[in-house]
Amino acid sequence: MNYLSTRGQAAPQRFTDILLEGLAPDGGLFLPERYPQVDAGTLTRWARLSYAELAHEILALYIDDIPHADLCELAARTYTAEVFGSAAITPVLPLGRSGLMLQRLSEGPTLAFKDMAMQLLGRLFEYELGRRGQRLNIVGATSGDTGSAAEVALQGKRGVQVFMLSPHGRMSPVQQAQMYGLQDAHIHNLAVQGVFDEAQDMVKAVAGDLAFKRAHAIGAVNSINWARLLAQVVYYFAGYLQAERKLGEPVSFTVPSGNFGNVCAGHVARMMGLPIDQLVVATNENDVLDEFFRTGTYRVRPASQTLETSSPSMDIAKASNFERFIADLLERDGAQVARLFAAPEFTLTPDQMARVHQRHGFASGRSTHAERLAAMRWAWAEWQEVIDPHTAAGLHVAAQHARDGVPMIVLETAKAAKFGATVQEALGFEPPLPPALQALLAAPPRVQVIPPDVALLRQYIEAHDHG
Numbered sequence: 001m002n003y004l005s006t007r008g009q010a011a012p013q014r015f016t017d018i019l020l021e022g023l024a025p026d027g028g029l030f031l032p033e034r035y036p037q038v039d040a041g042t043l044t045r046w047a048r049l050s051y052a053e054l055a056h057e058i059l060a061l062y063i064d065d066i067p068h069a070d071l072c073e074l075a076a077r078t079y080t081a082e083v084f085g086s087a088a089i090t091p092v093l094p095l096g097r098s099g100l101m102l103q104r105l106s107e108g109p110t111l112a113f114k115d116m117a118m119q120l121l122g123r124l125f126e127y128e129l130g131r132r133g134q135r136l137n138i139v140g141a142t143s144g145d146t147g148s149a150a151e152v153a154l155q156g157k158r159g160v161q162v163f164m165l166s167p168h169g170r171m172s173p174v175q176q177a178q179m180y181g182l183q184d185a186h187i188h189n190l191a192v193q194g195v196f197d198e199a200q201d202m203v204k205a206v207a208g209d210l211a212f213k214r215a216h217a218i219g220a221v222n223s224i225n226w227a228r229l230l231a232q233v234v235y236y237f238a239g240y241l242q243a244e245r246k247l248g249e250p251v252s253f254t255v256p257s258g259n260f261g262n263v264c265a266g267h268v269a270r271m272m273g274l275p276i277d278q279l280v281v282a283t284n285e286n287d288v289l290d291e292f293f294r295t296g297t298y299r300v301r302p303a304s305q306t307l308e309t310s311s312p313s314m315d316i317a318k319a320s321n322f323e324r325f326i327a328d329l330l331e332r333d334g335a336q337v338a339r340l341f342a343a344p345e346f347t348l349t350p351d352q353m354a355r356v357h358q359r360h361g362f363a364s365g366r367s368t369h370a371e372r373l374a375a376m377r378w379a380w381a382e383w384q385e386v387i388d389p390h391t392a393a394g395l396h397v398a399a400q401h402a403r404d405g406v407p408m409i410v411l412e413t414a415k416a417a418k419f420g421a422t423v424q425e426a427l428g429f430e431p432p433l434p435p436a437l438q439a440l441l442a443a444p445p446r447v448q449v450i451p452p453d454v455a456l457l458r459q460y461i462e463a464h465d466h467g
Protein backbone atom coordinates (compact mmCIF):
# COMPACT_ATOMS: atom_id res chain seq x y z
CA MET A 1 0.00 0.00 0.00
CA ASN A 2 1.31 3.41 -0.97
CA TYR A 3 0.45 6.64 0.78
CA LEU A 4 -0.17 9.87 -1.14
CA SER A 5 -0.41 13.48 -0.04
CA THR A 6 -3.79 15.21 -0.08
CA ARG A 7 -2.06 17.96 -2.11
CA GLY A 8 -0.69 15.53 -4.67
CA GLN A 9 2.87 16.90 -4.79
CA ALA A 10 4.74 14.37 -2.63
CA ALA A 11 6.31 11.09 -3.74
CA PRO A 12 4.32 7.98 -2.70
CA GLN A 13 5.54 6.51 0.59
CA ARG A 14 5.23 3.33 2.60
CA PHE A 15 3.53 3.01 5.96
CA THR A 16 6.62 3.00 8.18
CA ASP A 17 7.96 6.11 6.46
CA ILE A 18 4.85 8.15 7.11
CA LEU A 19 4.67 6.64 10.60
CA LEU A 20 7.84 8.53 11.44
CA GLU A 21 7.14 11.67 9.38
CA GLY A 22 3.76 13.25 10.03
CA LEU A 23 2.99 16.03 7.53
CA ALA A 24 3.74 15.35 3.87
CA PRO A 25 6.62 17.43 2.40
CA ASP A 26 4.15 19.41 0.23
CA GLY A 27 2.23 20.49 3.35
CA GLY A 28 -0.57 18.01 2.81
CA LEU A 29 -1.63 14.96 4.82
CA PHE A 30 -1.00 11.37 3.86
CA LEU A 31 -3.83 9.12 2.78
CA PRO A 32 -3.70 5.54 1.51
CA GLU A 33 -3.92 5.38 -2.28
CA ARG A 34 -7.18 3.42 -1.92
CA TYR A 35 -9.45 2.07 0.81
CA PRO A 36 -9.51 -1.73 1.02
CA GLN A 37 -13.11 -2.94 0.82
CA VAL A 38 -14.80 -5.01 3.49
CA ASP A 39 -17.85 -7.09 2.56
CA ALA A 40 -20.53 -8.87 4.58
CA GLY A 41 -18.53 -12.09 4.62
CA THR A 42 -15.54 -10.32 6.12
CA LEU A 43 -17.74 -8.65 8.75
CA THR A 44 -19.22 -12.03 9.68
CA ARG A 45 -15.73 -13.41 10.17
CA TRP A 46 -14.57 -10.34 12.09
CA ALA A 47 -17.55 -10.56 14.45
CA ARG A 48 -15.88 -13.56 16.09
CA LEU A 49 -12.52 -11.91 16.68
CA SER A 50 -11.08 -10.34 19.81
CA TYR A 51 -10.35 -6.62 19.65
CA ALA A 52 -6.62 -7.26 19.18
CA GLU A 53 -7.31 -9.72 16.35
CA LEU A 54 -9.69 -7.26 14.70
CA ALA A 55 -7.03 -4.58 15.00
CA HIS A 56 -4.50 -6.86 13.37
CA GLU A 57 -6.85 -7.65 10.46
CA ILE A 58 -7.50 -3.96 9.77
CA LEU A 59 -3.89 -2.87 10.24
CA ALA A 60 -2.71 -5.61 7.88
CA LEU A 61 -4.91 -4.18 5.10
CA TYR A 62 -2.92 -0.94 5.25
CA ILE A 63 0.54 -2.00 6.38
CA ASP A 64 2.65 -4.22 4.16
CA ASP A 65 6.11 -3.20 5.33
CA ILE A 66 5.89 -4.82 8.77
CA PRO A 67 5.75 -8.65 8.79
CA HIS A 68 2.33 -10.06 9.70
CA ALA A 69 3.57 -11.96 12.72
CA ASP A 70 5.14 -8.80 14.18
CA LEU A 71 2.01 -6.74 13.54
CA CYS A 72 -0.06 -9.42 15.18
CA GLU A 73 2.16 -9.37 18.26
CA LEU A 74 2.15 -5.56 18.44
CA ALA A 75 -1.67 -5.52 18.38
CA ALA A 76 -1.90 -8.34 20.93
CA ARG A 77 0.46 -6.57 23.34
CA THR A 78 -1.38 -3.25 22.93
CA TYR A 79 -5.04 -4.14 23.31
CA THR A 80 -5.14 -6.10 26.54
CA ALA A 81 -7.76 -6.27 29.28
CA GLU A 82 -5.05 -5.23 31.77
CA VAL A 83 -4.52 -1.89 29.99
CA PHE A 84 -8.10 -1.26 28.83
CA GLY A 85 -10.09 -2.73 31.70
CA SER A 86 -12.11 -5.41 29.88
CA ALA A 87 -11.84 -8.03 27.17
CA ALA A 88 -14.16 -5.97 24.96
CA ILE A 89 -11.61 -3.07 25.11
CA THR A 90 -14.30 -0.64 23.85
CA PRO A 91 -17.57 -2.00 25.34
CA VAL A 92 -20.85 -0.67 23.94
CA LEU A 93 -23.56 0.17 26.45
CA PRO A 94 -27.18 0.59 25.29
CA LEU A 95 -28.80 3.57 27.04
CA GLY A 96 -32.11 2.00 28.06
CA ARG A 97 -34.47 1.64 25.13
CA SER A 98 -33.61 5.01 23.65
CA GLY A 99 -31.75 3.58 20.66
CA LEU A 100 -28.75 5.56 21.87
CA MET A 101 -25.63 3.70 22.92
CA LEU A 102 -22.37 4.71 24.50
CA GLN A 103 -19.16 3.20 23.19
CA ARG A 104 -16.54 3.41 25.90
CA LEU A 105 -13.26 4.50 24.37
CA SER A 106 -11.76 5.93 27.55
CA GLU A 107 -10.82 2.86 29.55
CA GLY A 108 -7.09 3.26 28.90
CA PRO A 109 -4.41 4.71 31.22
CA THR A 110 -5.16 8.43 30.64
CA LEU A 111 -8.96 8.10 30.66
CA ALA A 112 -9.53 9.51 27.17
CA PHE A 113 -10.01 7.91 23.76
CA LYS A 114 -6.56 9.12 22.68
CA ASP A 115 -5.10 6.04 24.40
CA MET A 116 -6.76 3.82 21.78
CA ALA A 117 -4.34 5.04 19.12
CA MET A 118 -1.45 6.27 21.20
CA GLN A 119 -0.81 2.97 22.96
CA LEU A 120 -0.38 1.33 19.56
CA LEU A 121 1.69 4.21 18.21
CA GLY A 122 4.14 3.93 21.11
CA ARG A 123 4.76 0.29 20.27
CA LEU A 124 4.98 0.93 16.52
CA PHE A 125 7.56 3.67 17.10
CA GLU A 126 9.71 1.53 19.37
CA TYR A 127 9.50 -1.38 16.94
CA GLU A 128 10.38 0.62 13.84
CA LEU A 129 13.10 2.76 15.43
CA GLY A 130 14.71 -0.38 16.82
CA ARG A 131 14.61 -1.99 13.40
CA ARG A 132 16.21 1.07 11.78
CA GLY A 133 18.60 1.92 14.61
CA GLN A 134 17.22 5.49 14.68
CA ARG A 135 16.03 8.03 17.22
CA LEU A 136 12.89 10.17 17.04
CA ASN A 137 11.99 13.48 18.65
CA ILE A 138 8.25 13.75 18.87
CA VAL A 139 7.08 17.35 18.74
CA GLY A 140 3.38 17.83 19.33
CA ALA A 141 0.70 20.20 20.49
CA THR A 142 -2.15 19.20 22.72
CA SER A 143 -5.35 20.80 23.88
CA GLY A 144 -5.31 18.36 26.76
CA ASP A 145 -5.74 14.68 26.10
CA THR A 146 -3.35 13.95 23.22
CA GLY A 147 -0.36 15.08 25.22
CA SER A 148 -0.89 12.85 28.19
CA ALA A 149 -1.89 9.88 26.07
CA ALA A 150 1.29 10.33 24.00
CA GLU A 151 3.55 10.84 26.98
CA VAL A 152 2.19 7.83 28.85
CA ALA A 153 2.44 5.69 25.71
CA LEU A 154 5.98 6.86 24.91
CA GLN A 155 7.58 7.11 28.33
CA GLY A 156 10.32 4.56 28.64
CA LYS A 157 10.16 3.68 24.92
CA ARG A 158 13.66 3.35 23.53
CA GLY A 159 14.87 5.96 21.05
CA VAL A 160 12.01 8.38 21.68
CA GLN A 161 11.89 11.83 23.26
CA VAL A 162 8.70 13.88 23.55
CA PHE A 163 8.42 17.67 23.31
CA MET A 164 4.80 18.46 24.07
CA LEU A 165 3.34 21.95 23.77
CA SER A 166 0.14 22.81 25.60
CA PRO A 167 -1.87 26.02 26.04
CA HIS A 168 -0.71 27.44 29.38
CA GLY A 169 -3.42 27.41 32.03
CA ARG A 170 -6.16 26.13 29.73
CA MET A 171 -6.29 22.48 30.68
CA SER A 172 -8.09 20.91 33.61
CA PRO A 173 -6.00 20.21 36.74
CA VAL A 174 -6.19 16.50 36.03
CA GLN A 175 -5.09 16.95 32.41
CA GLN A 176 -2.14 19.02 33.59
CA ALA A 177 -1.13 16.51 36.23
CA GLN A 178 -1.31 13.64 33.74
CA MET A 179 1.46 15.34 31.76
CA TYR A 180 3.41 17.46 34.20
CA GLY A 181 3.40 14.75 36.85
CA LEU A 182 5.39 12.28 34.74
CA GLN A 183 8.94 11.96 36.05
CA ASP A 184 10.82 10.95 32.91
CA ALA A 185 13.74 12.98 31.55
CA HIS A 186 12.75 12.12 27.96
CA ILE A 187 9.41 13.88 28.38
CA HIS A 188 9.49 17.68 27.92
CA ASN A 189 6.39 19.69 28.78
CA LEU A 190 6.28 23.19 27.27
CA ALA A 191 3.32 25.34 28.31
CA VAL A 192 2.79 28.01 25.63
CA GLN A 193 1.39 31.39 26.65
CA GLY A 194 -1.44 31.31 24.12
CA VAL A 195 -4.26 29.11 22.86
CA PHE A 196 -3.99 25.63 21.40
CA ASP A 197 -3.86 26.81 17.80
CA GLU A 198 -0.81 28.98 18.50
CA ALA A 199 0.95 25.96 19.97
CA GLN A 200 -0.15 23.91 16.96
CA ASP A 201 1.22 26.56 14.59
CA MET A 202 4.61 26.38 16.32
CA VAL A 203 4.67 22.63 15.81
CA LYS A 204 3.71 23.04 12.17
CA ALA A 205 6.48 25.62 11.68
CA VAL A 206 9.09 23.26 13.10
CA ALA A 207 7.77 20.23 11.22
CA GLY A 208 7.46 22.26 8.01
CA ASP A 209 11.16 23.19 8.06
CA LEU A 210 12.50 20.15 6.23
CA ALA A 211 16.16 20.77 7.04
CA PHE A 212 15.48 21.14 10.76
CA LYS A 213 13.11 18.20 10.69
CA ARG A 214 15.72 15.91 9.14
CA ALA A 215 18.59 17.19 11.30
CA HIS A 216 16.67 16.54 14.50
CA ALA A 217 14.58 13.52 13.49
CA ILE A 218 11.30 15.29 14.22
CA GLY A 219 8.16 13.17 14.27
CA ALA A 220 4.53 13.79 15.11
CA VAL A 221 1.87 12.21 17.26
CA ASN A 222 -0.93 14.71 16.78
CA SER A 223 -3.96 13.55 14.93
CA ILE A 224 -2.45 14.23 11.49
CA ASN A 225 -0.41 11.04 11.94
CA TRP A 226 -2.04 8.44 9.72
CA ALA A 227 -1.11 5.56 12.03
CA ARG A 228 -3.21 7.13 14.75
CA LEU A 229 -6.16 7.50 12.48
CA LEU A 230 -5.79 3.92 11.35
CA ALA A 231 -5.79 2.66 14.94
CA GLN A 232 -9.02 4.58 15.48
CA VAL A 233 -10.71 2.95 12.49
CA VAL A 234 -10.71 -0.31 14.45
CA TYR A 235 -13.16 0.80 17.12
CA TYR A 236 -15.77 1.85 14.57
CA PHE A 237 -15.81 -1.77 13.42
CA ALA A 238 -15.77 -3.00 17.03
CA GLY A 239 -18.67 -0.67 17.87
CA TYR A 240 -20.66 -1.75 14.85
CA LEU A 241 -20.12 -5.43 15.63
CA GLN A 242 -21.40 -4.94 19.19
CA ALA A 243 -24.47 -2.94 18.27
CA GLU A 244 -26.63 -6.07 17.93
CA ARG A 245 -27.71 -5.46 14.38
CA LYS A 246 -28.16 -7.99 11.68
CA LEU A 247 -24.88 -7.71 9.84
CA GLY A 248 -25.33 -5.36 6.92
CA GLU A 249 -27.87 -3.09 8.65
CA PRO A 250 -26.57 0.40 9.34
CA VAL A 251 -25.73 2.14 12.58
CA SER A 252 -24.87 5.80 13.12
CA PHE A 253 -22.11 7.37 15.17
CA THR A 254 -21.98 10.73 16.90
CA VAL A 255 -18.47 11.96 17.53
CA PRO A 256 -17.41 14.80 19.88
CA SER A 257 -15.03 16.57 17.52
CA GLY A 258 -12.16 19.02 17.56
CA ASN A 259 -9.38 18.32 15.08
CA PHE A 260 -11.62 15.98 13.06
CA GLY A 261 -9.30 13.02 13.78
CA ASN A 262 -11.78 10.76 15.51
CA VAL A 263 -14.63 11.27 13.05
CA CYS A 264 -12.20 11.07 10.12
CA ALA A 265 -11.47 7.50 11.22
CA GLY A 266 -15.23 6.92 11.02
CA HIS A 267 -15.18 8.31 7.51
CA VAL A 268 -12.40 5.86 6.60
CA ALA A 269 -14.39 2.96 8.08
CA ARG A 270 -17.38 4.06 5.99
CA MET A 271 -15.23 4.30 2.85
CA MET A 272 -14.12 0.71 3.53
CA GLY A 273 -17.75 -0.38 3.40
CA LEU A 274 -18.76 -0.44 7.07
CA PRO A 275 -22.53 0.18 7.00
CA ILE A 276 -22.63 3.58 8.68
CA ASP A 277 -25.79 5.62 8.13
CA GLN A 278 -24.85 8.98 9.66
CA LEU A 279 -21.55 10.31 10.92
CA VAL A 280 -22.61 13.13 13.19
CA VAL A 281 -19.97 15.71 14.06
CA ALA A 282 -20.63 17.28 17.48
CA THR A 283 -18.84 20.53 18.32
CA ASN A 284 -19.00 22.91 21.25
CA GLU A 285 -19.18 26.71 20.98
CA ASN A 286 -16.06 26.54 18.77
CA ASP A 287 -18.23 25.46 15.90
CA VAL A 288 -16.09 25.85 12.78
CA LEU A 289 -17.01 22.28 11.74
CA ASP A 290 -20.69 22.61 12.51
CA GLU A 291 -20.73 25.79 10.45
CA PHE A 292 -19.17 23.93 7.52
CA PHE A 293 -21.61 21.03 7.60
CA ARG A 294 -24.58 23.41 7.89
CA THR A 295 -23.52 26.06 5.37
CA GLY A 296 -20.74 24.69 3.17
CA THR A 297 -18.36 27.42 4.33
CA TYR A 298 -15.18 26.38 6.11
CA ARG A 299 -13.97 29.46 7.91
CA VAL A 300 -10.93 29.07 10.13
CA ARG A 301 -11.14 31.45 13.08
CA PRO A 302 -8.25 33.49 14.39
CA ALA A 303 -6.78 32.09 17.59
CA SER A 304 -8.09 35.15 19.43
CA GLN A 305 -11.63 33.95 18.70
CA THR A 306 -11.14 30.47 20.14
CA LEU A 307 -13.37 30.28 23.18
CA GLU A 308 -12.36 28.58 26.38
CA THR A 309 -15.12 26.08 27.11
CA SER A 310 -16.03 23.30 29.53
CA SER A 311 -15.05 20.80 26.81
CA PRO A 312 -11.46 22.04 26.33
CA SER A 313 -10.30 19.15 24.14
CA MET A 314 -12.69 20.42 21.47
CA ASP A 315 -11.54 24.06 21.66
CA ILE A 316 -9.98 24.43 18.23
CA ALA A 317 -10.26 27.09 15.54
CA LYS A 318 -9.24 24.90 12.60
CA ALA A 319 -9.62 21.17 12.23
CA SER A 320 -6.25 19.79 11.15
CA ASN A 321 -7.59 16.48 9.77
CA PHE A 322 -10.41 18.04 7.82
CA GLU A 323 -8.26 18.24 4.68
CA ARG A 324 -8.30 14.44 4.48
CA PHE A 325 -12.06 14.35 4.11
CA ILE A 326 -12.06 17.20 1.60
CA ALA A 327 -9.44 15.31 -0.45
CA ASP A 328 -11.76 12.28 -0.60
CA LEU A 329 -14.76 14.45 -1.37
CA LEU A 330 -12.88 16.03 -4.28
CA GLU A 331 -11.72 12.59 -5.44
CA ARG A 332 -8.11 13.35 -4.60
CA ASP A 333 -7.79 16.41 -6.82
CA GLY A 334 -4.61 17.59 -5.07
CA ALA A 335 -4.37 20.91 -6.89
CA GLN A 336 -7.90 21.83 -5.84
CA VAL A 337 -7.28 20.74 -2.25
CA ALA A 338 -4.12 22.85 -2.11
CA ARG A 339 -6.01 25.83 -3.52
CA LEU A 340 -8.85 25.54 -1.00
CA PHE A 341 -6.60 25.20 2.04
CA ALA A 342 -4.36 28.08 0.96
CA ALA A 343 -7.30 30.47 1.48
CA PRO A 344 -8.49 31.65 4.92
CA GLU A 345 -11.93 30.29 4.08
CA PHE A 346 -13.70 28.43 1.31
CA THR A 347 -17.25 27.57 0.35
CA LEU A 348 -18.24 24.38 -1.45
CA THR A 349 -20.94 24.27 -4.09
CA PRO A 350 -24.46 22.98 -3.32
CA ASP A 351 -23.66 19.87 -5.41
CA GLN A 352 -20.55 19.19 -3.38
CA MET A 353 -22.46 19.70 -0.11
CA ALA A 354 -25.12 17.26 -1.29
CA ARG A 355 -22.34 14.69 -1.64
CA VAL A 356 -21.04 15.55 1.86
CA HIS A 357 -24.43 14.72 3.35
CA GLN A 358 -25.74 11.97 1.09
CA ARG A 359 -22.77 10.05 -0.26
CA HIS A 360 -20.61 10.53 2.84
CA GLY A 361 -23.36 10.57 5.48
CA PHE A 362 -22.16 13.61 7.42
CA ALA A 363 -24.38 15.65 9.72
CA SER A 364 -23.49 17.98 12.57
CA GLY A 365 -24.60 19.96 15.60
CA ARG A 366 -23.18 22.14 18.37
CA SER A 367 -23.75 22.57 22.07
CA THR A 368 -23.44 25.32 24.65
CA HIS A 369 -22.16 24.91 28.18
CA ALA A 370 -25.75 24.85 29.50
CA GLU A 371 -26.73 22.17 26.98
CA ARG A 372 -23.79 19.97 27.98
CA LEU A 373 -24.72 20.29 31.65
CA ALA A 374 -28.30 19.35 30.74
CA ALA A 375 -27.07 16.30 28.81
CA MET A 376 -24.97 15.24 31.80
CA ARG A 377 -28.02 15.56 34.09
CA TRP A 378 -30.14 13.65 31.56
CA ALA A 379 -27.67 10.74 31.38
CA TRP A 380 -27.49 10.61 35.16
CA ALA A 381 -31.26 10.81 35.72
CA GLU A 382 -32.24 8.38 32.94
CA TRP A 383 -29.45 5.82 33.00
CA GLN A 384 -27.33 6.56 36.10
CA GLU A 385 -24.39 7.27 33.84
CA VAL A 386 -21.86 9.92 34.83
CA ILE A 387 -20.54 11.29 31.55
CA ASP A 388 -17.87 13.90 30.92
CA PRO A 389 -18.57 17.23 29.17
CA HIS A 390 -17.13 16.07 25.80
CA THR A 391 -19.28 12.97 25.70
CA ALA A 392 -22.16 15.20 26.81
CA ALA A 393 -21.55 17.36 23.74
CA GLY A 394 -21.97 14.17 21.71
CA LEU A 395 -25.07 12.99 23.54
CA HIS A 396 -26.76 16.38 23.12
CA VAL A 397 -26.25 16.36 19.36
CA ALA A 398 -26.91 12.61 18.96
CA ALA A 399 -30.41 13.01 20.40
CA GLN A 400 -31.22 15.53 17.66
CA HIS A 401 -30.06 13.25 14.85
CA ALA A 402 -31.22 9.80 16.00
CA ARG A 403 -33.45 8.03 13.47
CA ASP A 404 -36.03 5.35 14.26
CA GLY A 405 -34.65 1.86 13.92
CA VAL A 406 -31.02 2.91 13.47
CA PRO A 407 -28.84 2.53 16.59
CA MET A 408 -26.95 5.74 17.37
CA ILE A 409 -23.60 5.12 19.01
CA VAL A 410 -22.19 8.07 20.94
CA LEU A 411 -18.43 7.81 21.32
CA GLU A 412 -17.39 8.35 24.94
CA THR A 413 -14.21 10.35 24.46
CA ALA A 414 -13.22 10.88 28.10
CA LYS A 415 -14.03 9.64 31.58
CA ALA A 416 -15.90 12.00 33.87
CA ALA A 417 -13.13 11.84 36.50
CA LYS A 418 -10.96 13.92 34.17
CA PHE A 419 -13.36 16.86 34.35
CA GLY A 420 -14.48 16.78 37.97
CA ALA A 421 -15.31 20.48 38.29
CA THR A 422 -17.84 20.38 35.44
CA VAL A 423 -19.35 17.14 36.75
CA GLN A 424 -19.69 18.86 40.14
CA GLU A 425 -21.44 21.78 38.49
CA ALA A 426 -23.87 19.50 36.62
CA LEU A 427 -24.56 16.80 39.16
CA GLY A 428 -23.54 18.22 42.52
CA PHE A 429 -20.82 15.66 43.19
CA GLU A 430 -17.33 14.90 41.91
CA PRO A 431 -16.54 11.51 40.42
CA PRO A 432 -13.80 9.72 42.40
CA LEU A 433 -10.23 9.99 41.08
CA PRO A 434 -8.49 6.71 40.32
CA PRO A 435 -5.45 6.16 42.60
CA ALA A 436 -2.94 6.43 39.72
CA LEU A 437 -4.26 9.93 39.01
CA GLN A 438 -4.04 10.96 42.64
CA ALA A 439 -0.35 10.05 42.60
CA LEU A 440 0.26 12.21 39.50
CA LEU A 441 -1.55 15.15 41.09
CA ALA A 442 0.73 14.85 44.11
CA ALA A 443 3.94 14.66 42.04
CA PRO A 444 6.12 17.78 41.50
CA PRO A 445 5.12 19.36 38.14
CA ARG A 446 7.71 19.17 35.34
CA VAL A 447 6.85 21.99 32.92
CA GLN A 448 8.42 25.09 31.34
CA VAL A 449 6.30 28.09 30.41
CA ILE A 450 7.32 29.67 27.07
CA PRO A 451 5.94 32.47 24.86
CA PRO A 452 4.50 31.48 21.45
CA ASP A 453 7.88 31.87 19.74
CA VAL A 454 9.07 29.31 17.18
CA ALA A 455 12.73 30.31 17.53
CA LEU A 456 12.65 29.46 21.23
CA LEU A 457 11.10 26.08 20.50
CA ARG A 458 13.85 25.32 17.98
CA GLN A 459 16.54 26.26 20.49
CA TYR A 460 14.98 24.07 23.15
CA ILE A 461 14.85 21.07 20.83
CA GLU A 462 18.44 21.62 19.65
CA ALA A 463 19.63 21.77 23.24
CA HIS A 464 17.92 18.51 24.20
CA ASP A 465 18.29 16.39 21.07
CA HIS A 466 20.80 13.62 21.74
CA GLY A 467 21.43 12.87 18.05
Ligand SMILES: *Cc1c(COP(=O)(O)O)cnc(C)c1O
Binding pocket: 112, 113, 114, 144, 145, 146, 223, 256, 257, 258, 259, 260, 261, 262, 263, 313, 314, 390, 413, 414
Ligand atom coordinates in the same frame (compact mmCIF):
# COMPACT_ATOMS: atom_id res chain seq x y z
C1 LIG B 1 -9.22 14.90 21.40
C2 LIG B 1 -10.56 14.91 22.01
C3 LIG B 1 -11.70 15.24 21.28
C4 LIG B 1 -11.62 15.70 19.84
O1 LIG B 1 -11.17 14.68 18.98
P1 LIG B 1 -10.62 15.02 17.51
O2 LIG B 1 -10.04 13.76 17.03
O3 LIG B 1 -9.61 16.10 17.68
O4 LIG B 1 -11.79 15.48 16.71
C5 LIG B 1 -12.93 15.15 21.90
N1 LIG B 1 -13.05 14.79 23.19
C6 LIG B 1 -11.98 14.46 23.93
C7 LIG B 1 -12.16 14.08 25.36
C8 LIG B 1 -10.70 14.51 23.37
O5 LIG B 1 -9.64 14.18 24.12
